[in-house]
Amino acid sequence: MAQTIKRGGKGVRRAAAARTTQRKVQTARKQTGSLLDSVMVWMPFSEETLHRIVMLLILGVTVAIVWTVAVLAGVPALASEQAALIASDAGFKVSHLEVRGVNRMNEQKIYEKILGQNDRAMTTLNLAALRDELNAISWVKDARVSRKLPDTLVIDIVERSPHAVLRKPDRLVLIDDTGAELETVKPDRAKGMLVLTGLGVGKRVQDLTHLLDAAPALKPQVAEAEWVGNRRWNLTFKTGQILVLPEGDEKSAGALLSFARMDGVNRLLGGKVAAFDMRAGDRIYMRVPGHAEEQAEEKRAAAQAKAEAKRIAAAARADEG
Incomplete structure (x- = not known):
């Protein structure tokens, strides 16, 4: 009696196809990684900086969406507040200060001005107003304020010189x-x-x-x-x-x-x-x-001598009479 044996040819072909696909994926990944590495070599910044840029773009898109929704809802103030909150949560808030140009004045006064800000989100920090506050310090001749993303504020101070x-x-x-x-x-x-x-x-x-x-x-x-x-x-x-x-x-x-x-x-x-x-x-x-006193004394002595001479002359005339 004849018996038919199934060799499972389709299963073998599927396994071979899967292995071929896996090799193609690995090759593509290697090529993509090599291409990315080649691109990074020519980039004027590091991979960490690229990551920050991407994060900033994502943050910008998120903030734009929140702002648009809030404006459409008629609450732009809430939009600004939410945007600042999102930026702070993402790490874009003042956590470090870089102060330059301070030699004579008390640097603590600058820190007090910065740390006294209620809103320290990098996206909403009013640099012009902060510069005006720094220029109000007696020792400050001029101040420049700039952001250094994601969390650093750079303060350049031109001091006044004591005269x-x-x-x-x-x-x-x-x-x-x-x-x-x-x-x-x-x-x-x-x-x-x-x-x-x-x-x-x-x-x-x-x-x-x-x-x-x-x-x-x-x-x-x-x-x-x-x-x-x-x-x-x-x-x-x-x-x-x-x-x-x-x-x-x-x-x-x-x-x-x-x-x-x-x-x-x-x-x-x-x-x-x-x-x-x-x-x-x-x-x-x-x-x-002392010269004036000497002159005054000489005048007094001369006056006294003159008076004495007059007295003697008067007495002599009296005796003759």
């Missing part, structure tokens, strides 16, 4: 070359710096700089400048001697230059004269300590 010390009735204040007040300082910190006094002197700092530039040799010798009566300067040198200058920018600069020339010839600074008054223009008046 002189403003003496007020109750304190000493450090100022820059424009007269902007920086901070209160103790006397030991003000030691060796130019001291400014007088009502309204803070607005005349640049005028004083131009005046002192007229006599570069004397400039480092000036210890204090007093703005008198809102019209002229008195300069006190490190020797303690005082130079009284006339009114007007040109006249005061000319007088200072003339004094510098006289000092170069006659060595006025460090001498016996306590004060030099150059307000007359064509002459200089000098005050020597």
